[in-house]
Amino acid sequence: MSERAKPLLEARGMTKKFGGVLALDRVDFSVNAGEVVALAGDNGAGKSTLIKIISGVFPSDSGELRYGGERVSFANPHDARDRGIETIYQDLALADNLDVGANVFLGREPMTRLFGIVPVIDRRRMREEAAKTLDTLDIGLDRLDRPVRALSGGQRQCVAIGRALHWHAKVLIMDEPTAALGVPEQRKVVSLIQSLKARGVGIIFISHNLQDIFAVADRITVLRRGVNAGMRNTAETNPDEVVRLMVG
Amino acid sequence: MSASAVARSAGPAPWVAWVASARAWLFLGLLILGFEIWAEVADGATFIGNVLNIRSIAVFAVAPLLLAIGQTFVIISGGIDLSVGFTMGLASVTVSHVTNVITPVYGTAIGLVAGMAAGIAVSIVPGLVNGFLIAQLRVPPFIGTLGMYGVARGVAYLLAGGTTVPVDNDALSWIGNGTIGGVPVVVILTVLALLVLHYMLSQSKFGQYTYAIGGNRAAAVRAGINVRGTTMRLYVLSAVCAAVGGILYAGRFSAGAAQAGEPLLLDSIAAVVIGGASLFGGSGTVVGTLIGALIVAVIQYGLVFINVEPFWQFVAVGVVIIISVLVDQAQRKGGRVDE
Known part of the structure; x- marks a missing residue:
């Protein structure tokens, strides 16, 4: 990547409280067109809270969301979908009988x-x-x-x-897309992600599987207990370092 | 790791899938064949070759079929409507009362139209309440419609004064008993209703969303489908189908009765299940339910025809329901990819 493109989607200073619990504390996150950004972190790190804000499930308490350079706020998931932000959930995606x-x-x-x-x-x-x-x-x-x-x-x-x-879809959020799959099928999904990338889709990839993350991601954003723990280019880091960032 | 690969190869055996998909037709064919042989051997008569028998079976099947078609939509969506029988009774009583009041003043035609309109209008109330309970308040369909079963039953008996309500309108009794070209009017009307509802289920977005809700409600919500609105409409549709059954009942017997549809609830569910729908939701067709209703009618009429004690009807219909559900389960178990 020779020149730094303007992010397709950018979240700055995302903060979200649930009752007295601070789920996200001034978290920054961005994804460019044609880029795969992995969102890593232990359970409770705030990954799904961040994703839900981006996909319009609920708004953040403070911070700003920019999409295609414009400041946006989504009323609901349909609103986000209509603008090209699609989320793929593990089990809730398809009607099996159709x-x-x-x-x-x-x-x-x-x-x-x-x-x-x-x-x-x-x-x-x-x-x-x-x-x-x-x-x-x-x-x-x-x-x-x-x-x-x-x-x-x-x-x-x-x-x-x-x-x-x-x-x-311009931004694709994939929540554990390889979790329930056998090895050959995981490879198929990984290669599919590569081809989406080539088409300029920005992909947010949530996974527990570091091997998959290193196979597809360009960058890795690590969250820990609701704050940014670090951001690394995949080429310049290794699984050990990412694990250290995750557990602190 | 290879769990998914193993599950994939373990699809249902081809013959299981074939029997499952054709089970309703097979049942119907075997039943007719069985009764035919019995009638030939025992009495030297023909069962299915007799037009009178065919006509009687068709008329016999009309009311359960109307309830069953509405029920088909509801069951495909993953619900059930236990209130249809008494909604039918409530409608028949209302039709009779309103027709009796309007006919002497405004004449036969307007009396008929007013009576039918009132019967359908009154059925919309339990339909809406069922839909509201299930779609908005997320009450389980079995419980919500069981409550409405009681309410509709009580109101119908109250309106009828605890007895049957005779109705006097020539046009209404023509609908119930007349024929056009030898075909009973009730059968013609029911066939028309079948065509319209078959179209709605198989070709319209409403039908498609009915399947989607029964297949995966969460996916339907995520796809932007108005799941609550669709669910409301499903229960109203079911109630209106029951009301049409009530109108035809009032015509046929020149009376409205609270208990008009009481024995038909189970027959209607039986028709849907025998016709290939799954009580888990997501599958079923109008044609399947038609075959299912014919099977129930053939069993009931056929047993009378060959002079078997009428109580065997219940046993026979019950056995067919159980066999149908077993076949459905055998097919599902084989067809599941994961789990």
Whole structure:
């Protein structure tokens, strides 16, 4: 990275209290377009609090959030999604009983007219466009017309990522994306993250797995008990140092 | 580590999946075949070759089917509506009262329309209350609609004065007993309702969201679907279907009765489950429920036809429900990827 790009998303001085507990204390965080930033830290370090502020689940008490250079505040998660900040959760992403196309288009189904009169959901278009998106990500699924229940955990993760991308996510927040996967599937998700990066998506990657973090992240931001414990370029650090930052 | 790979290869055996997907059709075919053979051997008569039998089964299936179609939507969304039977009774009593009051003053046609409108309007109340309890207050559907079962039952009996309410309107009794080209009007109306509801479930966003809510409510919320509004509408739809059942009942018997739908609640749930829907939510179709309702009707009518004690109906329907649920579970267990 020759020149320092203006951050795509930047949080400054994020502070959040829950009752008497200070969950985040003046935390700074940023991610650039086409960059993967890992958010590391022990349980209770404030990772998920920070993520929830960024994705619009709740606002911060103080501090400012800048997105594309503008100061923003999100009323709710839909607001954040509409602006291109997508979050992928481990278990809550897909409706298992619907097929891939229906999941990619869930809540935003295209309609067509049967015989030019009767409005019906355009399932063919959903399937074709979903297939197109998954193809560009090199996600090969043999059949798109089966419920996603029939897919493996990794394939489902890929469908969730494909959905975010189909709707032009600019920032993708991935919460433990490799946690429940076998090794080959973890590799698939990691390579998918590389290709998202190449497309200029800014990725926030939360993981407990240092090996995965070092495999995909450009930078690592470490939180400890609600404060910034340090920020390192992945190329200039090692797992031991990151662990030291995490535990203090 | 290889857990997911192992689970993937352990899909349901092909024959299990096939039997599961075609189970309703298989049941129906076997039942008809069984009754046909019995009738031929025992009485030298035909069961299914007799138009009178077919017509009777169709008329017999109408009311449980109407309740079952609304129930199908609710069950797909992961809920259940126990109040449909007495909502039907409440509607039938209301139709009778209002028709009786309006007809002498404004004539048959307006009396009919006013009665039907009143029956549907009154059903919207329990539907809305059910929806509010379940969608807004997050009361479990089983409990919320059980409460409404009691409320609708009590109100229906109060309105009926504890007895049946005779109704006198030629147009209403034509709807209940008339035929067009040899086909009973109630059957024609029910087929029309089936077509509309099949379209809603399989082709509209409302139907798609019904499946999504039953499949993964949290995912539906995250996808920006109005889950609460959709849930409200589901229970109103179920109540309106029951009200249509109540209108047809009032027409057929020229009377409204609080207990009109009492025995139909279980039949309607049976039809949905036998038709392939899962009580866990997320699956089911209108066509499946149609087949399920026909199975229940064929069992009930067929046993009478071959002179078996009528109480065997309950046993037979119960056994078919249990078999259906077992098949559903066998298929789920095989189909699960993780867990």
